[in-house]
Amino acid sequence: MLSIKDLHAEIDQKSILKGINLEIKPGEMHAIMGRNGSGKSTLSNVITGRENYSATKGSLExxxxxxxxxxxxxxxxxxxxxxxxxxxxxxxxxxxxxLKAALNAKRKYFGEKELDSAGFLKVIKENLKELDMDMKFLQRPVNQGFSGGEKKRNEILQMLTLEPKLAILDETDSGLDIDALKIIAEGVNNYRSPDRSFLVITHYQRLLKYIKPDFIHVLIDGKIVKSGGKELALELEEKGYNWLDS
Amino acid sequence: MPNEQQIIDSNLSKEYEYGFVSDIESETLPPGLNENIIRIISKKKDEPQWLLDWRLKAFELWKKLPEPSWANVKYEKIDYQAISYFSAPKKKELASLDEVDPELLRTYDKLGIPLEEQKMLSGVAVDAVFDSVSVATTFKEDLKKEGVIFCSFSEAVKEYPHLVKKYLGSVVPHSDNYYATLNSAVFTDGSFVYIPKGVRCPMELSTYFRINEANTGQFERTLIIADKDSHVSYLEGCTAPMRDENQLHAAVVELVALENATIKYSTVQNWYPGAPDTGLGGIYNFVTKRGACLGENSRISWTQVETGSAVTWKYPSCILKGDNSVGEFYSVAVTNNFQQADTGTKMIHIGKNTKSTIISKGISAGKGQQTYRGEVKIMKGAENARNFSQCDSILIGDKCGAHTFPYIDVRNPSAQMEHEATTSNIGEDQMFYCNQRGISSEDAVSMIVNGFCKDVFKELPMEFAVEATKLMEVSLEGSVG
Amino acid sequence: MKSLDFHNEFEKIINRDYFSKKIQPIRKNAFDKFSEFGLPNKKLEDWRFTNLNHFLKSSYVLSESKHSEPLKLDLTKFEIPNTSTIVFINGHFKKELSDKIDNVRLLSGIDYLESKNWSLQNPSDCPFELLNTSFMDSGMSIVLEEGQNPEKPIRFLFIASAKEELMISPKIHIDCSLNSSLTFIEHQVGYSDNFFMNSSINCFLDENSSLHHIKIQSDSPKAVNINRVHVKQNKDSQYTFFSLALDSQLSRLDIKNDLNGEGADCSINGLSLSTQNEQLGSHILTNHFSPNCSSSQNFKNILHGKSSGIFNGKTVVHQNAQKTDSKQSNKNLILSNNAIMNSNPQLEIYADDVKCAHGSTTGSLDKDAIFYLRSRGLSFMNAQKLLMEGFAVELFDVIKNESIKTFIIQKFEKWLSEKT
Known part of the structure; x- marks a missing residue:
């Protein structure tokens, strides 16, 4: 699905990613872990095409x-x-x-009929239930006055609604209490399927107790320095990142 | 040797010299402004002497007034002698929509305006299928049952002279300002509304219902009187850009609200803004709008969506004289390309416990320049007056400007007044967030701008609100690269 | 004093022989312009709210050398510990009353002008600036060398004390070179009944320099104070201004800040306290000419009696001043039926990537808050006092020097206890 080869990227002429190699196949869940400033968020911004994040070398397919x-x-x-x-x-x-505008943009792109309000509500109601969210939530302005947990839930709600093939969860666990974390993890787990892939970016191991990635990669100074299975997360928890510093 | 034109010209002016009044057959007067032109206008409209005297008084004063220059707008000086002050109500009719500027038609389509209405707006002869006259008639009958008077200003002068005489100039005096004084001298027509005691006007009074009535021209005059315990909502304008040959518009609107009465006045102004690349040929919109809350517990609410005109100079205001009266001003103004707007409001608190709210949202794009200019005045006797003002601006692009000039004058210690303003651009992170959810940049801008304007749009009558949203999209077209 | 009445006084000053002849053309030029324009009137947007009646009715004369002796004087009243003070009596520098300041270049007006080749640093067509240039007769200039950082704040103490209605026109320049910093106190005290203080302060802040400018004005109730401060700032420089204004019949402070270099920052603050029929006005103009600059204007008025207050703040963000961050705030307490407040916080913005906000509130003390405090046992007076303190106190935080801060807070407290 997503193939990253020797990807270098910079912001404001400052080199951040220094040769990333990553292969995500359909149905796989990968987690990228690393300290603040290691380049985790840059990677997600390069994948999604944010302005000022420019790839200088390598490929992204x-x-x-x-x-x-x-x-x-x-x-x-x-x-x-x-x-x-x-x-x-x-x-x-x-x-x-x-959310309706976003969903309809996608439907239009694939030549499907755009949903009217009733059709949209039907879709959204199920997803709301899944995430234990109230209908009132929909009437509020996007993310305005939302608590940290509400914002993150709203992100997952959008994910369930837009049905992406590759979902990048960028520090989704930050600012969440344990109950909200469980609900979100459940939403994500239920969403897993053989044709959907995930890239989970996180600083802590907390989220990985509830969602189980197939692969874990450790990012240090713009490079993946170690990859492994879920057991790597436990090792990191025990030893920290320092043992990986070269 | 003088050429033929010069001879004709000199003869024409000679005729005026001799007070030639009655025998003008032409429907359009030659350009120029003098006492005789005013006499002719008055005569043509068969006006009573008092009204002619009032016009002449205004004209005498106007000649002495300097043209105001304090507004934050720049435009070519207007030659008042080059304007014709009485145009034929009929415009040149076009044979079919093929003759209409395709750009205009494209805009109509975007706004979703029905074909027949498109013809009417662009000046094409309307066929029998589109019978707005009968629609208008039906509405008129409904209104009559309630005793509501809704007619042209000229008709009101003839039919209800006591009301006109009592209230004309009572809110905007003939001496008010340069353009209002000019309007007082030369106004041609406009609307008149009277809502009797205790009546809640059964429908939104709208210019839509009188689209087939006479062209009211560039010097429009509107007078709305809401008697005790009455309620009226009036919609002015239209989201579709009207074809218009007049460059200067200097209208006057006066509102009078007596005890417990409510007047809600909504405007959508979308006149020609001028050529997008030069700004040439756009309308100058110099309007005086003011309402007087004379009675206790009365309420006047102005809502405006201003997206058109090359230059806008407009301050719908409220004089809060009655105790507990309320004034409101909700405004969205867009200046794109070469448009300039200097707009805002005045809230004059005179009575006790008077309240006012100002919500102004300005959007500047292209080379547009926009100024919010507002005055809140709390007079000495205005115990417990309250004002809240919120003036926000969004800038799209780096060649436009947004300016905020509030004047706050408080003369009573029990007053509470708050003014807040922000100026910002559309955030790069907001755009990216929308893009990441699959929404195109153009749609994202219109979504964000509409969100920004929401507090004002929710004050608009339902059908207007929907159109206003579309109108914003059209107005901001091409503002993001 | 009408425009014409200045002619006599001008004859006097131009004929004074103890001034350098080089200065005469500068005076003449300014006075010619002044004679042409005359005094400002209410038709000028910038002077719309300023009432010059009291000024027009008075007749001022130049301060002569005989006025260098005060009628009475008790300097201890104005002592601020740990500051170096230069004393001016009716505009005349009093060496014997002043501290000796080492290591800092202090120049007389003439020496400064000479160093600048007899050209004005901030020529302006403002009528009062023209008057100041025509009659400039006092003040001193401070020139900081590169990296200079005087330990003690420098204070100019202006004392007005004479029988006659004097006109005093200080012109002061403060030049801060690269990496230098200074705390400057402008302290005006009035003993005379009526006088006219027309000062012009011109600050230049070169790269990475900083200037803390404190102005304390406590005049006799009939004084007229028309003061201008013009600040030009280069890259990464920082200017902080705080003004405490009390008394005087008419007081108008104009501050103009030009942020010319990237990363420059200015913070302009003021507290005006009025009790009788004063007219205290603050007219602040901040010009953002360069990107990444920040500015704030924060002014408060507490008005009693028949006094009036004006806040006319304007921030202009010019076209290439992207990433500007500007704030304007004006809050006013009106505590009497006859007091008037005019507040005009204005923004003029020609750049798109900016963050600008302004706010203005005017009202009386919160009745619920007073009730709350009284229900906790405070007297009505004390409740009021507490709320007024709360209203003003955040402004004092911009004063970094503790002894100045203490002095100002004491002045405020004294005013409060006299008022409540």
Missing amino acids: LNNESILDWTPEKRSLEGIFMSFQYPVVIPGVNNTYF
Whole structure:
């Protein structure tokens, strides 16, 4: 599904990623772990095409097609979703409207009929239930006045609704209490299927108690220095990152 | 040797010299402004002497007034002698939509305006299928049952002279300001509304219902009186850009609310903003709008969506004289390309426990320049007056400007007044968030801008609100690269 | 004093022989311009709210050398510990009353002008600035060398004390070179009944320099104070201003800040306290000419009696001043039926990537809060006092020097206890 080869990237002429290799196959869940400043968020921003994050070397392919020249919305429409570390507030725009616009943009892109309000509500209601969220939630402006937990839940709600092929969860566990974390992990786990992939980016091991990645990669100074199975997470918890420093 | 045109010109002006009044057959007066032109306008409208005297008084004053220059706008000086002050109500009719500027038609389509209405707006002869006259008639009958008067200003002068005489100029005096004074001298027509005691007007009074009535022209005058315990909502304008040959618009709107009465006045203004690349040819919209809350517990609410015109100069205001009266101003103004707007409001608190709210949202894009100019005045006797003002601006692009000039004058210690303003751009992170969810940049801008304007749009009558949203999209087209 | 009445006084000053002849053309040029423009009137947007009546009715004369002796003087009243003080009596520098300041270049007005080749640093067509240039007769200039960082704050103490209605026109320049920093106190005290203080302070902050400017104005109730501060800032420089204004019949402070270099920052703050029929006005203009600069304006008025207050703040963000961060705040307490407040916080913005916000509130003390405090046993007076303290106190935080801060807080407390 996603293939990253020798990817170098920089922000404001400052080199952050220094040769990333990562292969994510359908149905797989990968986790990237690393300290603050190791380049985790840069990687997710490069994959999603954020402005000012430029790839200087290497390749980034989705289903064997290079996506480096794609606009952020094209990447989204083609199935890449990112749950933001800091979800953005859009004053005055209500959640339903926003999500409907996003869903319909996708349907339009694939030549499907756009959903009307009733059709949309049907979709959204189930997802709300799954995440134990109230309908009132939909009437509020996007992320405005949301608590940290609500924002993250809202991100997962969007994920369930937009049905991406590759979901990037960028520090989704930060700012969550244990109950919210469980609910979100359950939402993610239920969403797993043989044709959907995940890239989980996290600083801590906490989230990995509830969702089980197939592979774990440790990112240090813009490079993956170690890869392994879930047991690597436990090792990291025990020893910290320092033993990996070269 | 003088050429033929010069001879004709000199003869024409000679005729005026001799007070030639009655025998003008032409439907459009030649350009120029003098006492005779005013006499002719008055005569043509068969006006009573008092009204002519009022016009002449205004004209005498206007000649002495300097043209105001304090507004934060720049435009070519207007040659008032080059304007024709009485145009034929009929515009040149086009044979079919093929003759209409395709750009205009494209906009109509985007706004979802029905074909027949498109013809009417662009000045194409309307066929029999579109019978708005009968629609209008039905509405008129409903109104009549309730005793509501809704007619043209000229008709009101003839039919209800006592009301016109009592209230004309009572809120915006003939001496108010340069453009209002000019309007007082030369106004041609407009609307008149009277809501009797205790009546809640059964429908939104709208210019939509009078689209087939006479063209009211560039010097429109509107007077709305809401008697005790009455309620009226009036919609002015139309989201579709009207074809218009006049460059200067200097309208006056006066609202009078008596005890317990409520007037809600909503405007959507979308006149020609001028050529997108030069700004040439756009409308100058210099309007005086003011409402007086004369009675206790009365309420006047202005809502405006201003997306058109090359230059806008407009301050819908409220004089809060009655105790417990309420004034409100909700505004969205867009300036794109070369548009300039200097707009805002005045809230004059005179009575006790008076309240006012100002919500102003300005959007500047392209080379647009926009100024919010507002005054809140709490007079000495205005015990417990309250004001809340919120003026926010969004800038799209780096060649536009947004300016905020509030004037706050408090003369009573029990007053509480708060003013807040912010200026920001559309955040890169907001755009990226929308893009990441598959929403295109253009849709994202319109979504974010509509969200920004929400507090104002929710004050608009339902059908207007939907159109206003679309209108914003059209107005901001091409503002993101 | 009308425009014409200044002619007599001008004849006097131009004929004074103890000034350098080089200065005469500068005076003449300014006075010619002043005579042409005249005094400002309410038709000018910038002077719309300023009432000059008291000024127009007075007749001021130049301060002569005989005025260098005060009528009465008790300097201990104005002592601020740990500051170096330069004393001016009616505009005249009093060496014997002043501290000796080593290592800092202090120049007389003439020496400063000479160092600048007899050209004005901030020529302006403001009528009062023209008057100041025509009559400049006092003040001193401070020039900090590169990296200089005087330990003690420098204070200019202006004392007005004379029988006549004097006109005093200090012109002061403060030049801060690269990496230098200074705390400067401008302290005005009035003993005279009526006088006209028309000062012009010009600050230049070169790269990475910082200037803390404190102004304390406590005048006789009939004084007229028209003061201008013009600040030009280069890259990464920092200017902080705090003003405490009390008394005086008419007081108008104009501060103009030009943020010319990237990363420059200014913070302009003021507290005006009025009790009778004072008119205290603050007119602040901040010009953002460069990217990444920040500015804030924060002014508060507490108004009693028949006094009036004006806040006319304007922030202009010019086209290439991207990433500007600016704040404006004006909060006012009106505590009498006859007091008037005019508040005009204005923003003019020509750049898109900016964060600008302004706010203004005017009102009386919160009745619920007073009730709450009384229900906890405070007297009505004390409740009021506490709320006024709470209203003003955040402003004092910008004063970093503890002894100055203490002095100012004491002045405020004294004013409060006299008022409540």
